[in-house]
Amino acid sequence: MIAIIGAIKDILLQISAASFFLFLFQWWLEQNRLTRRNGKFPDDQSFLIIACALSLALCSMLSTTLFDVAYLNLGILPAFIGILYGNFRSGLSLGAFFLFCNLLFSEPAGLSNLLLNSAILLYPLLYSLAAPFKNGTVMEKIGMLWMALFPSMLFIMLVPILNGKNPYQAHSAETLLLTLYLFLTIGLGGALVYVVEMTWDRLQKKEQLKGISEKFQWESEKLQQITNVMPLSVMSLDEDGVITGLNEYMLSSIQHHFPGLTRGDIISQPALPFFGNRLESVSLQKLVHSIETKQRHSEKLVIDTRTYHVYSAPLLNQISGVPGGAVLIVQDTTEEEKLRSELDNVERLTLVGQMAAGITHEIRNPMAVVRGFLQLMQEKSSSELDSYYQIVMEELDRANSIINDFLSLAQSRITDKxxxxxxxxxxxxxxxxxxxxxxxxxxxxxxxxxxxxxxxxxxxxxxxxxxxxxxxxxxxxxxxxxxxxxxxxxxxxxxxxxxxxxxxxxxxxxxxxxxxxxxxxxxxxxxxxxxxxxxxxxxxxxxxxxxxxxxxxxxxxxxxxxxxxxxxxxxxx
CATH class of the missing domain: 3.30.565.10 (Histidine kinase-like ATPase, C-terminal domain)
Known part of the structure; x- marks a missing residue:
């Protein structure tokens, strides 16, 4: 019984030493020292091979024999895993290192035992499986490991028989433990490969999530920059009409009516007070109704002598399709309204000017006739009336001069230069x-x-x-x-x-x-x-x-x- 307990302790110690590389590798990943996973894994491969070598050396130093007949060294697991995950040069180095450790610690001594315990005869199979191993699925990788691991462990278990000892007696505890050790080693190898793959997948997903997060953040910042330079005031609201975001133009518009307010003072506040306390206004009531009913709406509001065109539309969650608030787009049309009014006045004044120019032009003809007849009447009248005729003709000349100046002012044709x-x-x-x-x-x-x-x-x-x-x-x-x-x-x-x-x-x-x-x-x-x-x-x-x-x-x-x-x-x- 004492021998059985000691053997179990030795097996558990070997399992811990064989799994050491995995804990070391996971710690390394948590330090974020690895680059994102790519086709050849140049950085994580190097560290994985180093961790496998350390784990292999630890297993070899803790190696012993089960019941003084079977060599107990699970360093074969990090050795095989490192060879399969590494490139040819690193795999060759790791294989040589495993052979060297077996040369130092393998029991019993002897060339045949060294060849069987180090599984050197299966190295060609391992190197040939390395390339397809890297491109296989998790189950395919576990299967390829087992293809090399099962015969190696089987050879190791047969070493006592080659040395003339037969520990595999029927219905004995030693036989059961040795058989359990064989299958436990094979199962542990598959579990280690599975954990390595899950660790890499977790790293890959973490890097992908980080990349998506950075891209989303950049797209969000880009969208914010675009809305900030747009000559429109944009504001987003939640379900309760509370402000969740606004661009620079909207901030400037609000500050025009509420000086001293900052973005922090506006965010998370109800939107309606910023449009004026005019709930009795029909236009404002329509806007409030459109926001509450999640409908698109366009309305013109006049607030503090300024005119705004307000467009509201619901925001929908594209995943769930549930409304997620609303967006308000406000355009300050005060200057446009003034310009439109001035253009209307200009059109009316132009029409009046054209009519006046036509009328004054026609007035000159009868005035010329009147002046001509006055001159004839002056010649036939007595000299006592000359001063009166002179005053009338001077006033006619003055009126004609005014008409000429007016026509010159009213003309809009392109002058010849x-x-x-x-x-x-x-x-x-x-x-x-x-x-x-x-x-x-x-x-x-x-x-x-x-x-x-x-x-x-x-x-x-x-x-x-x-x-x-x-x-x-x-x-x-x-x-x-x-x-x-x-x-x-x-x-x-x-x-x-x-x-x-x-x-x-x-x-x-x-x-x-x-x-x-x-x-x-x-x-x-x-x-x-x-x-x-x-x-x-x-x-x-x-x-x-x-x-x-x-x-x-x-x-x-x-x-x-x-x-x-x-x-x-x-x-x-």
Missing amino acids: EEVLLHNIIEDLGPLLWADANLRGQSVELKLPPSLPLLQLNVREIKQLILNLGRNAMEAMGDKGVLTLELRSVPGRVEMTVRDTGSGIPETQRDKLFVPFYTTKSQGTGLGLSLCLSIVERHNGTIQVESEEGKGTTFIISFPCGQEEMGTFALAE
């Missing part, structure tokens, strides 16, 4: 400006550089612009006033400055200078500066006004150089 020098136009107008200035006791000063870039200009309109600005400046000055016209070239444009030494323009009036029909003159029409602005805009230029009360006013007109259309017009003060 040509390449000209701006200082040549000013020089042509010089005598006319000096003549007007002399009648008023004023002077004109021209500052024209010798060379300027050619400009694309309509000569007739530019002359009208210069005369209007020049005469306005003269009217704003008293005796001894000085009108200065200066040209200068700056990068990309040519600037014309019209400066007077008059009383200046009050700041309250500057904003209305270019408004049609606004004037501070008793006899003015209010169309002169509007016509100037229209001419400058048709030349893609800008007008800048600088004025100081008591010192005078300066108009700076800028024209772009070259033939490129600027596309935008500006009025600066």
